[in-house]
Amino acid sequence: MTIFQQNVQLQPYNTFGLEAKASEFAVFQSVEQLKAALNQRVDQPLLILGGGSNILLTQDFDGLVLKNELTGYQVLKEDNSHVWVEVAAGENWHQFVLTAIENNWAGIENMSLIPGTMGAAPMQNIGAYGVEIKQVFERLSALEINSGEIHQFSNQECQFGYRESIFKKEAKGKFIITSVVLKLNKQPEYNVSYGAIQQTLEEMEVSDLSIKAVSDAVIRIRQSKLPDPVEIGNSGSFFKNPEIDKIDYEGLKAEFSSIPGYELPDKRVKVPAAWLIEQAGWKGKTFDKIGVHKKQPLVLVNYGGGRGADIRDLAFKIQDSVSDKFGIILTPEVNII
Numbered sequence: 394m395t396i397f398q399q400n401v402q403l404q405p406y407n408t409f410g411l412e413a414k415a416s417e418f419a420v421f422q423s424v425e426q427l428k429a430a431l432n433q434r435v436d437q438p439l440l441i442l443g444g445g446s447n448i449l450l451t452q453d454f455d456g457l458v459l460k461n462e463l464t465g466y467q468v469l470k471e472d473n474s475h476v477w478v479e480v481a482a483g484e485n486w487h488q489f490v491l492t493a494i495e496n497n498w499a500g501i502e503n504m505s506l507i508p509g510t511m512g513a514a515p516m517q518n519i520g521a522y523g524v525e526i527k528q529v530f531e532r533l534s535a536l537e538i539n540s541g542e543i544h545q546f547s548n549q550e551c552q553f554g555y556r557e558s559i560f561k562k563e564a565k566g567k568f569i570i571t572s573v574v575l576k577l578n579k580q581p582e583y584n585v586s587y588g589a590i591q592q593t594l595e596e597m598e599v600s601d602l603s604i605k606a607v608s609d610a611v612i613r614i615r616q617s618k619l620p621d622p623v624e625i626g627n628s629g630s631f632f633k634n635p636e637i638d639k640i641d642y643e644g645l646k647a648e649f650s651s652i653p654g655y656e657l658p659d660k661r662v663k664v665p666a667a668w669l670i671e672q673a674g675w676k677g678k679t680f681d682k683i684g685v686h687k688k689q690p691l692v693l694v695n696y697g698g699g700r701g702a703d704i705r706d707l708a709f710k711i712q713d714s715v716s717d718k719f720g721i722i723l724t725p726e727v728n729i730i
């Protein structure tokens with residue numbers, strides 16, 4: 394029998410640091426505990442919580458919050474070139490990256506310091522500095538909420554895209570991810586071409602490239618750019634970077650000559666949302682206790698005591714002004730609850 398706590402304050406469990414109460418709350422540390430909690434649930438709405446680093450709580454949650462504390466990992470098999478590791482969904486992502494580096498398992502070092510849990514990582518196919526989880530993802534196990542059965546999803550079945558997966562589309566709200574199998578490399582293939590990695594490695598005077606050095610460089614860049622949620626509440630990038638048709642991009646380029654764009658394979662161009670938001674005049678703007686971060690305008694922040702509903706309204710205003718100026722609709726990356 395799982396004990397559901399009543400009226401639990403979620404502020405410690407979301408990186409925006411927003412106050413919101415859950416009418417019922419429980420943690421699960423095993424799949425059995427998870428199943429028992431689901432059996433006990435009546436008909437109320439359900440929220441699965443990992444590290445709370447990609448949610449915006451706009452009001453009290455009138456339902457059951459289940460916090461994932463499934464921990465542990467095991468090597469399933471290995472050969473000369475790869476190792477297959479199954480990681481419980483409640484493991485902290487960055488701690489597991491450090492474990493992989495200690496074991497000399499390569500492939501996720503570019504994604505160092507992303508907050509949150511292993512189980513949430515495939516939800517939006519987390520990515521940073523030129524690498525996404527889909528590149529090392531083998532399969533996952535997930536409990537189907539309605540049937541209580543465990544399903545396996547292969548890489549293909551997850552339908553990964555840029556900050557996308559089946560779990561944000563047709564499988565949304567239907568599964569609870571319980572473990573993830575990653576296929577990591579014993580021989581590293583370094584990916585240092587993205588952004589400032591190479592330059593940072595030079596500043597760090599790294600002569601022998603290693604996955605630890607890449608991780609250290611990524612950590613250094615991230616710490617210089619992104620606010621630490623311990624100091625300033627935030628959920629990382631609030632919006633996705635929009636992908637537009639090349640022809641539309643060229644039209645914008647004629648009007649806004651400095652607009653940056655990264656060509657994608659399918660005649661599409663990815664435009665940095667940070668640039669659009671900055672050009673629309675929002676960078677560093679503060680509105681009482683909330684605002685747009687002064688170094689990275691894609692990050693909305695709670696300076697302390699702000700309200701989630703106000704952050705949502707600010708996001709709407711930013712969307713409107715970017716749409717008015719550039720004709721581009723920004724899509725939130727953060728899950729608004």
Ligand code: FAD
Pocket residue numbers: 408440441442443444445446447448461482507508509510511512513514516517518519520521568569570571619620621622627628629630728
């Ligand atoms: P939560 O916020 O707890 O949950 C997110 C969503 O997934 C919710 O809808 C939740 O219900 C659902 N969910 C969580 N766990 C499960 C589960 N086991 N089964 C089913 N559903 C589940 N993201 C990037 O991709 N790249 C970055 O570089 C990056 N940088 C960030 C930097 C900062 C400072 C912050 C605060 C966030 C950043 N993020 C980044 C976003 C965030 O870290 C990731 O999306 C992360 O994977 C969220 O994990 P979480 O456990 O905190 O998820």
Ligand code: EPU
Pocket residue numbers: 520521522523588618628629630631632633634653665666667668669671676688689690691726
């Ligand atoms: N830019 C500005 N003004 C600024 C900052 C940035 O115009 O003040 C423009 C510049 O053109 C810059 C570009 O935005 O080159 C890109 O900025 P940055 O390198 O900081 O990356 P990002 O596009 O803002 C994305 C991800 C991050 C990820 C980094 C590194 C999305 C939505 N965000 O950010 O992921 O860590 O690249 O790979 O794709 C997250 O998803 O939460 C997240 C933090």
